[in-house]
Amino acid sequence: MAFIPASAVPSPRVPSGEITRSWYERVLGWPVAGGPPDRLLTGIRFDALELPADAGAALLARLAGAATGPVAVEGRRMWFLVAPGCAEELDGLLDWLEWGGVALDLTALGAGGGITAPVPPGERPRGAAVWLRPPELGCEASLPALPGPGQDTCPGQRACGPDLVRLVAAAATECHRARLRRRTPQPLAFS
Numbered sequence: 163m164a165f166i167p168a169s170a171v172p173s174p175r176v177p178s179g180e181i182t183r184s185w186y187e188r189v190l191g192w193p194v195a196g197g198p199p200d201r202l203l204t205g206i207r208f209d210a211l212e213l214p215a216d217a218g219a220a221l222l223a224r225l226a227g228a229a230t231g232p233v234a235v236e237g238r239r240m241w242f243l244v245a246p247g248c249a250e251e252l253d254g255l256l257d258w259l260e261w262g263g264v265a266l267d268l269t270a271l272g273a274g275g276g277i278t279a280p281v282p283p284g285e286r287p288r289g290a291a292v293w294l295r296p297p298e299l300g301c302e303a304s305l306p307a308l309p310g311p312g313q314d315t316c317p318g319q320r321a322c323g324p325d326l327v328r329l330v331a332a333a334a335t336e337c338h339r340a341r342l343r344r345r346t347p348q349p350l351a352f353s
Contacts, residue, residue, distance in 0.1 A: 185282040190297060195276055199291075205273030207302050208232075209249040210241040212269045212277075213333055217340035218242070221333055222294065230329070231305045234280040236291035241277050242333070243297070245307035248272070248326050255330045266337040268330075 183200050186192045195201040204210050208231075213221070218240030222233065232243045249272025256262050271277060280291040306329045 181285075182279050182281055186279060190299060194279060197279075200279040201276035202279045204249070204271040204275040204277065205246055207246065208243040208305055209246055209270060209272045210243055210275075210277050211248075211252070211329070211333060212239055212241050212271055213337050214238060214267055214340055215240045216343070217267075217333070217336040220336040220340065224332055224336065225329075229304065230295060232293060232297040232301060233295040234277065234291055234293050236278050236280070237289075240294075241271075242329065243301075243305055244270075244326060244329070245302070245305040246272070248307060249275070251308060251326065252330065255327060256334060259327075259331050259334060261334040261338075264334075264338065265341070266334055267341065268333055268337045 183194045183196075186194045186200075186202060190207075192207050193203045195203055215235055215238045218233070218235065221242075222230070230242060234241045234243075249270035252268075252270040253262070256264075256266070256268075278291040280293045281287055283293055283296040286292060306326045308326045
């Protein structure tokens with residue numbers, strides 16, 4: 163029988179759920195609810211706007227170059243992270259923007275909610291939630307939020323996410339457009 167040195171034996175693999183949970187809790191300081199799959203709790207460090215992935219992709223294209231805060235996708239759903247407490251403002255904002263009563267498939271997740279924890283940046287398991295714009299340590303300070311009186315910019319910050327009103331207005335528009343595209347029959351292509 164041949165001798166196999168200890169260095170040739172691979173170390174035990176850490177389950178990906180433990181890696182994910184560790185990254186969120188230790189690196190970002192975000193609370194995680196056990197799974198599987200692990201869930202990031204909303205309403206504590208951030209809330210999330212949830213919308214169809216096709217509308218979210220159009221929203222990202224519309225806001226190209228603008229800081230939106232972290233954005234994640236899983237299957238046909240996309241999440242834009244916003245400041246904690248913003249979920250409570252969504253219905254009022256949609257009414258104020260004259261989108262109230264329109265079926266947009268745009269929701270907000272706040273206190274007591276959660277999103278599937280995307281795998282940490284750099285990992286790409288098939289079918290898992292992933293970051294399109296990954297979070298950075300301390301990103302909560304520049305998440306989209308309602309500006310205070312007389313505040314429409316972020317003085318002293320290198321980048322500022324759009325205020326919540328602008329983000330929700332653009333998201334509502336893209337959700338409506340995506341809904342219309344899905345309902346409109348595509349013309350037949352003739353060769």
